Amino acid sequence: MIEGDGGPSVEAMRIVIALGGNAMTAADGQARPQDQRAAITEAAEPIADLVAAGHQLLLTHGNGPQVGNLLVKNELAADVVAPVPLDWCGAQTQATIGMLLLNALDRALSVRGLGARTAALVSRTLVDPDDEGMRTYSKPIGRYLPPAEVEKLKAHGQRFVEVPRRGWRRVVASPRPRQVLDLPAAEVLLEAGYVVVCSGGGGIPTMRAGDGSLHGVEAVIDKDLTAALLAEQLGADVLVIATDVEAVVAGWGTRAATSIGRVSSTRLREIAEEHAFAAGSMGPKVEAVIRFVERAGGSGIITSLHRLADALDGTVGTHVVPDETGTGARSA
Numbered sequence: 001m002i003e004g005d006g007g008p009s010v011e012a013m014r015i016v017i018a019l020g021g022n023a024m025t026a027a028d029g030q031a032r033p034q035d036q037r038a039a040i041t042e043a044a045e046p047i048a049d050l051v052a053a054g055h056q057l058l059l060t061h062g063n064g065p066q067v068g069n070l071l072v073k074n075e076l077a078a079d080v081v082a083p084v085p086l087d088w089c090g091a092q093t094q095a096t097i098g099m100l101l102l103n104a105l106d107r108a109l110s111v112r113g114l115g116a117r118t119a120a121l122v123s124r125t126l127v128d129p130d131d132e133g134m135r136t137y138s139k140p141i142g143r144y145l146p147p148a149e150v151e152k153l154k155a156h157g158q159r160f161v162e163v164p165r166r167g168w169r170r171v172v173a174s175p176r177p178r179q180v181l182d183l184p185a186a187e188v189l190l191e192a193g194y195v196v197v198c199s200g201g202g203g204i205p206t207m208r209a210g211d212g213s214l215h216g217v218e219a220v221i222d223k224d225l226t227a228a229l230l231a232e233q234l235g236a237d238v239l240v241i242a243t244d245v246e247a248v249v250a251g252w253g254t255r256a257a258t259s260i261g262r263v264s265s266t267r268l269r270e271i272a273e274e275h276a277f278a279a280g281s282m283g284p285k286v287e288a289v290i291r292f293v294e295r296a297g298g299s300g301i302i303t304s305l306h307r308l309a310d311a312l313d314g315t316v317g318t319h320v321v322p323d324e325t326g327t328g329a330r331s332a
Helices: 033-052 064-077 086-111 147-154 183-191 223-234 265-275 282-296 305-313
Strands: 014-019 056-061 117-120 124-126 139-145 160-163 167-172 194-197 204-208 214-216 238-243 262-264 299-304 318-321
Touching: 014 033, 014 223, 014 305, 033 056, 033 086, 033 305, 056 086, 056 183, 056 223, 064 086, 064 139, 064 147, 086 117, 086 194, 086 204, 086 214, 124 214, 139 147, 139 160, 147 160, 147 167, 183 194, 183 223, 223 238, 223 282, 238 282, 238 305, 262 265, 265 282, 265 318, 282 299, 282 318, 299 305
Parallel strands: 014 056, 014 238, 056 194, 117 194, 124 204, 238 299, 262 318
Antiparallel strands: 139 167, 160 167, 204 214, 299 318
16 A cells, blocks of 8 residues: 555555455344345445455455354254364355355446456465464354253264353364465456455365375364455455444443554554453454554554445544554544
């Protein structure tokens, strides 16, 4: 991104956009097929506007509600058929969400008279077997279950923890992403003019065996951290984490709430340490943009999906920039 005294200017850029779960479900969190179609159709509009502005776009997305639906089916059918492993769940949901995004984007681009093409990749993310996240089983997934249902799933090798007064919940490994394995295909498509959907849900967690072969593993990778790695490996100008708020807020819910505008990566790290953003929501988003800015030197933005164009203009959103260009925060 080329920046001037008035903030970022909008020029043709390579942009990675990570779509949050709110872009894939209804406002109340429902993930029925009609809810997902409607939400993704709405999400395609601001993305198509960025294509119309001449930007090169790669999209990644969450898949938590969709995988959650598959887990319920696993639980209900566990007496009849072996549960589908998490890497399979990731692949299935990548394909489904990818198809919905392609259909919605093709329509939105056509309405704007654009001939841009779209493609979705069912894509893998390499993880390290020695990663601490592979040993701790700290990531909770799925719904809370009564003891009777848990026992039959434990027989299939699944792990659970008891949450007082709520029931039992499955926990899985959550390693950090090391490499986006299908990045070369994504880059070829980008260079050919495609809008690309890749690495949904953080990518299919994959390990490399001693003989060089690859195999999926039972784990969940944070999608925002994979988005940061993807943007770094692609040499993107900007990483945008699109969520349901216009900017990061320090001191959320207090009188001292402060909306963070343009800020250096170092200062944002200090704010994160002071305010301890939630691990299940804003925390990974903040970490992802900091990692991208510090490792790749680009700009990171956290903002509302529906304010993408305004965020690139610099008028809304949290803009994370290399240390020498950051300024600070504004009152919420």
